[in-house]
Amino acid sequence: MRRLFYVLAVLASLALLAAAAVVALNLRGEEPLPDVAAAPVTPTAAQIERGRYLALAGNCAGCHTTRGGAAYGGGVGIETPFGTVFSSNLTPDPKAGIGGWSAAHFWRAMHNGRSKDGRLLYPAFPYPNFTRVTREDSDALFAYLQSIPPAATPNLAHKLRFPYDTQAALAVWRALSFTPGSFAPEPARPAEWNRGAYLVEGLGHCIACHGSRNVLGATEEKLGLSGGLIPVENWYAPSLTSRREAGVGDWDPHDIVALLKTGTSPRGSVMGPMADVVFRSTQYLDDADLRAMAVYLKALPDAGPAAAAAAAAPAAAPARRDARVMERGAKVYDQRCAYCHGDLGQGAQGAYPALAGNRAVLMDSTANLIQVVRHGGFLPSTAGNPRPYGMPPFNQVLDDDDVAAVLTFVRASWGNDAPAVSAREMMRR
Structure with a gap:
């Protein structure tokens, strides 16, 4: 009996330690929210316009606007291998939307993946990428969203299978798969390359489609933009690091810009989910930002030694x-x-x-x-x-x-x- 009690005590202690570790990992990088009343902010017209542009760069409407629905009213069902996550209402409606939020609440959602009431957000909202967005850009986005017409569209309950529908399971996922961060420019790279990296890795969240995922649904950051099957949709987002797929290392930057601006270029064209990205997002970006993205994408390393070996190998018989x-x-x-x-x-x-x-x-x-x-x-x-x-x-x-x-x-x-x-x-x- 004593041995059983000892084993149970050890297991309980380990469980408590694991729970404490999960809690600590979910709180890392978070700062206390400031007193909203103590710091009222009146956005400028330039800040709101900047936020509108950033919302296009992030293709926010693509997930937060239903066909025929109010702009940014939410309700889009995002199918995942674990069930359906419904996007939230981002309009300034005080009950259904984010009208009662502060810029600090919005920043915490973008940077830490946590809602106003402290709930952990599902990564269908790509905060693992948005965590790289600067506070200045987050505030501009919030200012823009506060300026659009409010919509009383209610938020829909997610339809996820157990245990994925629990905050406990989400906390474990975050402890294993998410670390808040920020974009760190590479000093050895030119400003244009760093701007492209910021857009592709942050607001553009390109890895959400063009990256592979592990069994928990987390993107494999170490593999980068190496391509992957988009869950449920059955479209394959080709590798941006392989010239055999969608790598653009040998493209003229002008052709890359044309592809992102118009959907077609002398070297290729887009269909499927990428066509939606061009239609809703990249066609509206200014040429300087598209050029920066082109410079960054063009500089991505090719698929590596395996690709070089395959290219050097003698041609096989048909x-x-x-x-x-x-x-x-x-x-x-x-x-x-x-x-x-x-x-x-x-x-x-x-x-x-x-x-x-x-x-x-x-x-x-x-x-x-x-x-x-x-x-x-x-x-x-x-x-x-x-x-x-x-x-x-x-x-x-x-x-x-x-x-x-x-x-x-x-x-x-x-x-x-x-x-x-x-x-x-x-x-x-």
Whole structure:
């Protein structure tokens, strides 16, 4: 009996120590909130305008505005592997929104991931990235949000599975996966590069899509912008550190700016979730900031020794493919694809992309190809490209075997030599 009591006492002590550690880790980096009444602040017109621009840079409306709903009224369902998180109302409504918040409350949410009442926020609100935003920019964002029309749109309860719906589980996640921080410029880098890094790593939160995630859903910061499957959406955000995927190390900065400004450039175009980012966010950024982002993205290191070794390796013999699948794919291509993309996959400049030598076609991940063929897609409509050409959906006229066959054909024709698309890949998408 004494031995059992001793074991239980040790376990209880360890549990208390672990709980204390979790609490301490969740409080790190937090400062006491100042007395709101003691420090009234009247924002200037310039500060509000700055906040409006920053809200565009962070694509805040993308998650906080429902289609047809009040601007920044919240209610957008963000699907995660753990359930659905609903975005909150950011308007100055005193009950449903943040009308009763102070700039310090807002800063704590951005920097520490904690709501006004002290609740821990779910990282679907990307505070692991926003923690790098400066206090000055946070205050400008808050000033802008306080200036927009209030909306009494009620906040919706999250629909998460147990135990992910508990503050205790979220506290453990934060203890393991989140540390408040700040953006630290690199002295050896030029100001333009540092500005680009601040936008990409902070408000732009590019790693939220272009980074891989661990089993707990946290982004793998050490791997950087190495690409990853966007949870639930089944779109693959390609690696920005690999020229075989979406790396731009060999691009002219002008082409990178064009892609972010208009959604298209001589070197590529955007569809899927990135089209929404360009439509709602980057097309509105000034050229200096887009140039800074281009400089930063262009300077990202390539995928590393593995990529260099692969490039230096002798060319392998073309992969062998099932003749019946290739015949079926060629027939589908001739009937459904050749009119736009050309008999030889050459495309039409300014309208339809070439498929021959297209790295989006040749990527190891076939997720985006399957999505586009099944569901179609358009480039974003922007000031620089107001009437973009698009891809119609074929899910009503092509079955899974047809889609797999035509993609296998495209990935193996006109000099392309990428693996076949399997039935298993079709089932996963």
